[in-house]
Amino acid sequence: MKQFLSFVRKEFLHVFRDRKTLLLLFGLPVAQILLFGFALTNEIKNTKIVVCDYAHDGASRAIIQKLEASAQFDLEEVLLSHEQIETSFKKGKVKLAIVFPPHFESDLQHLGKSKLQVIADASDPNTASTLTNYISSITRSYQQELGGVGDPYPMQIESQVRMIYNPELKGTTNFVPGVMALVLLLVCVLMTSVSIVREKESGTMEVLLVSPFHPLMVILSKAVPYLVVSIVNLAVILLLSVYLLGMPVKGSLLLIIGESILLIITALSLGLLISNVAASQQAAMLMSLMGMMLPTMLFTGFMFPLENMPLPLQLISNIIPSKWYYIIIKSVMIKGLGFSAIWKETLILFSMAILLLSISLARFKTRLA
Amino acid sequence: MRTLKYLLQKEYRQIFRNKIILRMIIAMPMIQLIILPLAADYEIKNINIAVVDQDRSSFSRELVNRITAAGYFRLQQYTHSYEEAFPLLESDKADLILEIPSRFEKDLVREGKQSLLLAVNAINGTKAMVGANYLNRIIQDYNTDIKVEWKTPAMGAKMIEIESVNWFNPHMKYAFFMVPGILVLLVTMISAYMCSMNIVREKEIGTIEQINVTPVKKQYFILGKLIPFWTIGVVLFSVGLFVIGRFVYGIVPLGNILALYAYLALFLIAVLGFGLLISTYSNTQQQAMSLAFFFVMIFLLMSGLFTSIDSMPTWARWVAYSNPVSYFIEVVRMVVLKGSGFGELGQHFLVMAGFAVGFNGWAVWNYRKVS
Numbered sequence: 001m002k003q004f005l006s007f008v009r010k011e012f013l014h015v016f017r018d019r020k021t022l023l024l025l026f027g028l029p030v031a032q033i034l035l036f037g038f039a040l041t042n043e044i045k046n047t048k049i050v051v052c053d054y055a056h057d058g059a060s061r062a063i064i065q066k067l068e069a070s071a072q073f074d075l076e077e078v079l080l081s082h083e084q085i086e087t088s089f090k091k092g093k094v095k096l097a098i099v100f101p102p103h104f105e106s107d108l109q110h111l112g113k114s115k116l117q118v119i120a121d122a123s124d125p126n127t128a129s130t131l132t133n134y135i136s137s138i139t140r141s142y143q144q145e146l147g148g149v150g151d152p153y154p155m156q157i158e159s160q161v162r163m164i165y166n167p168e169l170k171g172t173t174n175f176v177p178g179v180m181a182l183v184l185l186l187v188c189v190l191m192t193s194v195s196i197v198r199e200k201e202s203g204t205m206e207v208l209l210v211s212p213f214h215p216l217m218v219i220l221s222k223a224v225p226y227l228v229v230s231i232v233n234l235a236v237i238l239l240l241s242v243y244l245l246g247m248p249v250k251g252s253l254l255l256i257i258g259e260s261i262l263l264i265i266t267a268l269s270l271g272l273l274i275s276n277v278a279a280s281q282q283a284a285m286l287m288s289l290m291g292m293m294l295p296t297m298l299f300t301g302f303m304f305p306l307e308n309m310p311l312p313l314q315l316i317s318n319i320i321p322s323k324w325y326y327i328i329i330k331s332v333m334i335k336g337l338g339f340s341a342i343w344k345e346t347l348i349l350f351s352m353a354i355l356l357l358s359i360s361l362a363r364f365k366t367r368l369a
Numbered sequence: 370m371r372t373l374k375y376l377l378q379k380e381y382r383q384i385f386r387n388k389i390i391l392r393m394i395i396a397m398p399m400i401q402l403i404i405l406p407l408a409a410d411y412e413i414k415n416i417n418i419a420v421v422d423q424d425r426s427s428f429s430r431e432l433v434n435r436i437t438a439a440g441y442f443r444l445q446q447y448t449h450s451y452e453e454a455f456p457l458l459e460s461d462k463a464d465l466i467l468e469i470p471s472r473f474e475k476d477l478v479r480e481g482k483q484s485l486l487l488a489v490n491a492i493n494g495t496k497a498m499v500g501a502n503y504l505n506r507i508i509q510d511y512n513t514d515i516k517v518e519w520k521t522p523a524m525g526a527k528m529i530e531i532e533s534v535n536w537f538n539p540h541m542k543y544a545f546f547m548v549p550g551i552l553v554l555l556v557t558m559i560s561a562y563m564c565s566m567n568i569v570r571e572k573e574i575g576t577i578e579q580i581n582v583t584p585v586k587k588q589y590f591i592l593g594k595l596i597p598f599w600t601i602g603v604v605l606f607s608v609g610l611f612v613i614g615r616f617v618y619g620i621v622p623l624g625n626i627l628a629l630y631a632y633l634a635l636f637l638i639a640v641l642g643f644g645l646l647i648s649t650y651s652n653t654q655q656q657a658m659s660l661a662f663f664f665v666m667i668f669l670l671m672s673g674l675f676t677s678i679d680s681m682p683t684w685a686r687w688v689a690y691s692n693p694v695s696y697f698i699e700v701v702r703m704v705v706l707k708g709s710g711f712g713e714l715g716q717h718f719l720v721m722a723g724f725a726v727g728f729n730g731w732a733v734w735n736y737r738k739v740s
Contacts, residue, residue, distance in 0.1 A: 020651065024659040031663070036670055039685035043495060046679045074679075089536065090709045092699055092717075108529065115530050122535035123706040124546045127677065132533045133502060139529045157477065157512045158484040161501050164458065169494030190662060194655050202573070279389065281654045282566050286393045289662055290558055293669070294401055294551070298408045303675050305496060308410040316404075327461075334492055335459060 003213050007221035014195075015225045025191065029183045029233045030240065036179045037245040041171030044130055048076040049096040050088050055104035063116075063142055067098075072134050085119060095121045096131050108146075165334050176241045177329040178302025181322035183237070184230065184260065185267045185296060186288070191226050192271025193284040201281055216361055223268045230264045250336025256329065259342075262349050263325040269356035270321070276363045300326050324349045372585055376593030384597055394563060398555035398605060402613050406547040409675075416500045417445045419454040419463040426474035428515070435511055436467070441503050451488075458490050465489050465500050477515075537706045544618050549701040550674040552609040557640055557668060557694050560602045562661050564644030568594055569657040572648075587736055595641045602637040603630075610705070623708035629701065632714065635721045636697045642728030643693075649735040668694040693724045 016022060049067065053060050067073045076094055079085065085097045099117040101107075107114035118135050120128035166173040196219065199205040208218050234257070241247040249256065271288065278284035297303060299317040306317050317323050324345040331337040331345075339346070385391060418436065422429050437444045445463045448454045457463035468486040477483040487504060491497035538545050571577040580590060614620040622629065644661070651657040671678075671685070672694040678686055689695050700717050703709040 018653065018656070020656045021653070021659055024656070024663060028659065028663045032666060035667065035685070035688070039681045039688065040670065040676050041680050043680050044677060047677075048679070087713075090703065090707050090713045092703050092709070092713070113530060115532055118531055118533040120533065120535050121707075122538040122541055123702055125535075125538060125541035125543050128535055128538075129541070130499070132531070136531050139531060143529055156482050157508055158482070159487050159505055159508055160484055161487045161489060161505075163489050163491035163494075163497055163501075166491040166494055166497070169491055169498060171494060173491075174493045186662070186666075190658065191655075194658060198653075198655060281658075282390055282563075282570065283393065285562060285566060285654070285658050286390065286397065289562060289658070289665075290393070290397050293558070293666070294405055294554065297669070297675075298405055302493075304409050305415075305493070307415050309408050313404065313408050317408075330492055337459065341460065 004217050004221060007213065007217065008224045011195075011221055011225045012228075015229065025187070025229055026233065026236070029187060029237055032183055033176070033179055033237050033240055034244070037172050037176050037241065040175045040179075043169075043171060044127055044134075045071055046074045047072060047095045047127070047131060048093045049073050049098065049131075050077045050079050050085065050094050051075060052079040052082060052085060052097060052099045054102045055100040057103075057105035059105035059108055059114075059142075060100040063100075063139060066138050066142060067135075070134070070138065072131070089121050095124075095127060096135075098135065170246075172241075172245050172247065173334060174302055176245055176247050177326055177333065178300055180237055180241070180260075180329065181263070181300050181302075181325045182296055184234065184263055185322045185325075186293065187233070188226060188230050188264055188267035189271040189274065189288045189292065190285070191229075192223055192268050193274035193278065193288045194281055195222055195226075196272070196275035197278050197281050197284045200279075216364065219272060219361070219364055223272060226268060226271075227264060230268075231261065234260050234264070247333060249333055251332035251338065255339060256332050259325065259328045259332070259346065259349075262346065262353065263321060266321045266349055266353040266356060269353055269360060273356055273360035273363070276360050276365070296320055296322055299323055302326060321349060321352050324352075373589050373592060376585065376589060377596055380593055380597045384601075394559050394601065395605070398559060399608065399613060402548070402552055402555060402609050403617055405551050406544045406618065409547045409551070410543050414441050416442050416465060416496075416503070417463045418442045418465045418467060418504075419446045419448060419457045420444065421448050421451050421454050421466060421468040423449065423471040424469050424473035428474040428477065429469045432469070432508070432511055436504065436507055439503070439507050441500075451486075455488075458488065461490070463490075464496070465504065467504065545620060545706060546702070547674075548614050548618050548620055549610070549705050550672070550698045552606065552614070553694060553698045553701055554669055554672070554674065555609070556602050556606050556637075557697075558665055559605060560598055560637060560640045561644045561647075561665055562658075563601070564594065564598045564641045565647040565651075565657045565661045566654055567598075568645065568648035569651050569654050573653055587733065591645065591733060591736065595638075595645070598641055598644075599634075599637050602640075603633065606633055614705075620705065622705040624704035625710035626704075628709075628711045628714055629704045631711075632697065632700050632704075632718065632721065635718065635725055636693065639693050639721055639724040639728055642725060642732055645732035646728055646735065649732055649737075668692050671695065672698050674698055693721060696720055 051064055051067070053064065064075070068075050073096075077088065079088070079097075082099065085099075088094045088097070097119040099119070101115060101117070104114050104116070116139060118132055120132055122128040163169060196205075199208065209215055238256070242249055274284055274287050278287060299306070299313075299320040300322040301317070306314055306323070309317065328342045328345045328349075331342050420433055420436075422433065433444070433447075436442050446454065446457060451466065451468055454463065454466045454468075458466055466488040468488070470483070470485070473483055473485075485508065487501055489497040489501050535541060568577070571580070610620075610622070643664070647657055647660045647664070651660060667688070671689045671692050673689060678689045678695060681689060696717055700714060703713065
């Protein structure tokens, strides 16, 4: 035990001596949680649109005014002819064009019907269909204004919508738990995976292995400083997300911390495994950053709904630890559920940690090639 | 010039000698390019719905039939009370609860007005909005139909019909949008990581000293490092776009390929310059890596690939505008999907040239031949 402690002390010195890395270790999660917590949103706002108005009458002007007033649209330009639409799309920023045909208002008044053309830049299909929906709700409200007060058919079904857990529909509620999972996982994996390979690459591993200390302990003592650093990071991240980003903590704080430490341990074990497999720091980095960054981002489930993915990919998503952590954090922090609601996810995360740790310890070679 | 030739020879040999790394930098991005666009599907479908039907009339049943027939919703459970349905929302088994009050049909006919309650799990605000909107549309359509059924349509109704046209991606395939963007991210990651690590590695194992004592000029040394990774970037991009993009996803670039490659060339110079800059500020590979990780993560999430830049707060939009990746993603999408050419890209070229000169200039200025 005394030996172990002195090894841990050595590792701490290593970590704290390298000021630049240390600064990054603490600065990185903070900067990222702040940046992404405030900046990321799936809402669609301020979309640039162009209008081509052949009608120039009261109705077209009224609808254009409504468009200008809405938060979703940002009227970029009024075009004179149809031909200009393609050029403005090709220049990039404009996402939608609306064409009012000549006689728009008089058709509406006399024929009871008129057509409005909406051309969407569907290279982003999701935005395109959402924007088209916004336009149709704007014209519908205009229609209702025209229709006057008395509805000729008095059978109105209304719907009251209650947004549960996030009544203001803030983007942070969704993104903060996701970014927490991402940052905690990647930082831990990256740091541990590199630190052991580094000793291999610089030759000091030989020295450690010939010491009377048990080789497995050598490895474990490497993980301890990163565990401590990550717990400090976790505390900072939680404080920031509650006090600055306004995230609720509805459930037990202790449970959140416990589950987060479980994720950290899983990540450290994964880092150990990578460092056992990799021969050089470059290889370790490629595995932990190149190999993991995008998959973790996508399969955690905060960017794209997992249930939309094809079945094989849904199965892949099950082996991503951050997916389970994300579910847990959402349940505890936002929904305020207790342990009984998340024991399954916890069990999965726990088994992952045990499995990864035992594989990496079993694969650890005490002889270097 | 001859110095550069020998330096390049050395660098290429070092890259090709390490088969494990070589395989990783080629295979990993390509496998991800095949798999990940399938995962990035934002079309909102499969919304799980729980219905609390306290009315059990022909009206309420017809409404529920319409909702399930629409294709977006999967009926999860049909319950009698809200209390019974709420645990489903809590455990994510249902995304949405629709409550139909008792006497729904009777009151609608008698009093001409009735209201339904929708309770939506709004943690993911967008999904909640879209789901509620779909459901509202179905309810309104149903409303119109029963009105028409009960009364003959009155004269003088005014209708604005919307004719919507989808340009550039008429089949609305989300993969068309994601593949070019993900390809850009993968190429960026490989170039930035490899370049920043490579030079620091020479520092860490000490071989940089040997080069420093030779008469090799620092420009040549840096060029010798940049050119190999530049070619790897170009090869990766081409394979990704013309092999995987073409044969796996059926994407055929519409615009000017020459313009695309000119931009790629410039972009890679900028990104490699950035990698170089990181390497001049770090002494160990660990430092280089954490710096690269920090910035690449920002480049990724602020690139406009996953969330729209226009929707960000103003200060965040400025961060996104100072991110070279966001420009390249935009350019690739413009050229590949919309058919843009040199004419439309003038401003983009200018900005990227600025990045390239800025990063490389800074890096060369900061690079010291003495430690």
